[in-house]
Every structure is written in structure tokens, then in C-alpha cells.
Amino acid sequence: MKEFFEMRGYGGFVWSAYAIAIGSLLLNVWLARRQLRSARNDARRRIAMLENP
């Protein structure tokens, strides 16, 4: 197990790279979902305004 984390001395490099990669991918999903949510709210508001002038 320890070997796995240390990656023969290259652990710092490997794990930081993976952290950046996976972290940014997850962040991107979260941001995309947030964008969708806000667009939906905007649309809802717009429709509401149209229906109640």
C-alpha cells in the first residue's frame, strides 16, 4: 500500500497530476450543472414575467 502511494519516489508528481486532472474534471461538472440550474431559473422567471405582465 505504501508502495502505491510513493510510486517509487515519484509519488509527489503522479498524485499532484492526478489531483489536478480529476479535480478539474469534477469542478467542470459542478460548474456545468450550476450553469444549467441558473439558466433554468432564468427561464422560469422569464416565463413568469410573460404570463403576469
Next chain:
Amino acid sequence: MNWVWFHRFGSPPYFYRFAGRWAPWFLGIASVLAAIGLYGGLVVAPTDYYQSDVFRIMYVHVPSAYLMMMTYCWMAGAAAVGLIWRIKVAHAVAAACAPAGVVFAGCALLTGMIWGQPTWGTYWAWDPRLVSSLFMLFFFLGYIALRGAIEDRDRADRSSAVLAIVGVVNVPIVHYSVVWWNSLHQGPTLMRSDGPAMPMSMAWPLLVMLAAYTFYFLAIMLLRARAEVLRRERGGAWLREELVRLELRS
């Protein structure tokens, strides 16, 4: 070409529903594939003779770089479709690709830099592949900046489409830069005419990760394109239906 299919996707409600249906699935598939690929890459694959365990960065670096180029091609292609056939949904798709492109390009560069330090002795070198990849990042950023700077949405769509298409020249440069020039970056190892230069035990996790990243990109692109389509909709009846359906469900 089946024009019906084409026009169907061009219709905002169809696209919206299609994206809504498939995005979660694609994300799920991507996660499963990523889990398999990561396990294969980090645990199963044997240690490399020359690069010891550091080569495992490849399993995130190469898919990022590959997707960076694929995203750009999608973006330019969608932009071209939107420009030529004047299909608004296509422009939405193009806009959706850009943020993903920034993430992929940024990741490719950063992971590449981290990989470069122990293997080449330096984080950066002004060599063709690295520099052209940096440009790819700039192109994505420029595309987003241009879109943001122009207020009229139609003009923003079409101007950024022109920009995307002009920038396509960079894609072959990035891809072939290691073939045309004496580059610090290693040459093509996977897509060669005489087969991959890697043993299969190392190669299969890479292929799996490539697939995972691809599904991930599709999912993200669909999600963002949905948001774009929503933003552009001016209160068509389908929109109210959708929102009502959402209310009922939640």
C-alpha cells in the same frame, strides 16, 4: 446524409430533451470507464523500465491532450454548421465546447509540465508541441473572450464561429508537431501505422481512459448546450411544458 436527423437536432426542444436524457448516462458511463481505467493504469500496469512509475501520469495527460483537440474540432465543426446553415442549436453546442476545451487544454499542459520535470529535467521548453498546445488554450480563451465582449448574440455567435474556424489550423500543427520537428516531446506512440509502441498491458488502460474522457466531454457538452439553448429560448410553448414537468417532478 439523413437530413431529418439533422433538422431534428436543430430543433431546440428536441435537443434539450435529448441532452437531458443522455447526459446523465454519459456521465455514468464515463465514471465507470474512468474507474476501470484508473485501476488499470495505477495498479495493474507494470512499471516502466525507463520512466519508473512516473509514466502513469500518461493516463491523465494523454486523454486530456487528445480531448483538447477533439473538443476544438467539435467546436469548429459546430460553429461551421451554425454559420453555414444558420442553426442556432449548433452555435449553442459550439459555445458549450469552449469551457471544456479550456479545462482539457489546461490539464494537458499542467500534467505535462509535472511529467516533464522528472523526465526531462524541466517544467517547460519552448518546443513546438508544447507551444502549439499553449496556443490551443489561448484560442479557447480568445473564443470565450470574444463571445463575452460582443453583446448582440447573433453577432457573437457568428464572429466567434469565424474565429473558431480560423483557429483550426492549429489542430494539425499540434498533432503533427512531433513528427515534423525535432521535439522534446516524444513522438506518436499510440496511433502509428505499425501499431502501438507500448505493451498491451500498459496500453489498454489508456484506451479505456480515452473512452472515459470522451464520454465525459459529451456529457459536459450536452449539459452546457442545454443551458445555452434555454437561455436563448424566448418562451416557446415547449419551454413552459418542460418547466411544468420539472415542477411536477420536484
Next chain:
Amino acid sequence: MAVLRRDLLLAARRPGEWLQPLAFFVLVTVLFPLAVDPEASRLRQLAPAALWVTLLLASLLALDFLFREDRRDGTLEQYVLSGQSFTALLLAKTTAHWLLTGLPVVLVGPLAAISLGAPLQSLPGIFFALVLGSVSLSLIGAIGAGLTLGVRGSGALLSLLVLPLVMPVLVFGARATQFAMAGDDFAAPLYLLAAMGVLSLTLAPLAAAAAVRISLE
């Protein structure tokens, strides 16, 4: 042809506009010998980069007025509506622009190179590289200028858009200059510069025309 003549005549009446990039170029290249150790070898190492970066910046500066006046007084729209090949008109405008901004810089360039420590024998090579490079810069820059017509804060945006597209010009131009200064054979980068020039000449006006058309709608 008429467009070319018109642009040149108009510019002649407003020398301040097109002299600006030239003045910028001269001033900045003079800055380098002042800022860097007067020890010749260090300056000479920097010379290709300094020359080309300054050329790049000067041409970015110059792009500002490529379309400005014509857009303001509506001539640009008339060009689009005139029914003549807009691409050809744009090529004429870009040529006039290059003659006013690129050419003076290219003529002064070798002198600037000398002040940066370039040997006399290298000057022809430097001159050719500058000619080819500045032509590409003007043509490609026109695309960026067309895309950012009338946009707020277009200066910085223009740089962001144009720089990635013209980096190859910078790279090979500097390399050609470097080889010329070292007395080596500089044919290879020069050919590449020429190839880029030809590519820009054929494709850039099309893209720029499309960009301007879209921006004017």
C-alpha cells in the same frame, strides 16, 4: 485599385495616425540598448527577439486604425453593399495599411537591428524576413480587427485573438534573424515565412471579409 489610392490619400492627410506605429517601433527598439547591458554580446543575443516582438506590438497598435475611420463614416458599410467583391476590397485596404504601417517599419528595421548589434552582412536577410513577416502580420491582424470591430475594450481582446495566430511568424522571423546575424544559412525559416505569407495572402482576406460582414450586421 481605387480603394488603395483613396486610403493612401486619406492617410497622407493624417500623418499622425500611421506614423504612430513607426514611432513606437523606433522608440522601443532604442529602449533595448538602454535597458540592457551595453556589453555587445548580450544585446546581440536579444536582438532578434527584441526586433520581432517590437514589430508585433507595433503592428497590433497599427491595426487599431485599419477600419476605424471607414467604419465611423459609414464607408465600410458601403463597401459591403456595393456589390463588388468585398474580399478584394479588403485586400486593397490591407495593402494600403501595410504600405503605411508595415513598410516604414521594415525600412527602419535594419537600422534598428544595427543599433542592437547586428553585423552589416546580416541586414539583407533581416530585411527580407521583416518584409515577409510584416505582410503576414498585417493580413492576419486584419482578421482580428474585423472580428473586434466596434467592440468595447477591443485593444486587449484584439491582442488575445491575434497573438496565437501570428506566433509562428514571430518564431520563424526571429529564427531567421538569429541565423542571419550569426552568419548561418537562413533560407529555411525564410521559406517558411514566405509560405506563411502566401497562405495569409490567399486565406486571410476571406476570413477578414467574413468577419467584417458579420460585425457590421
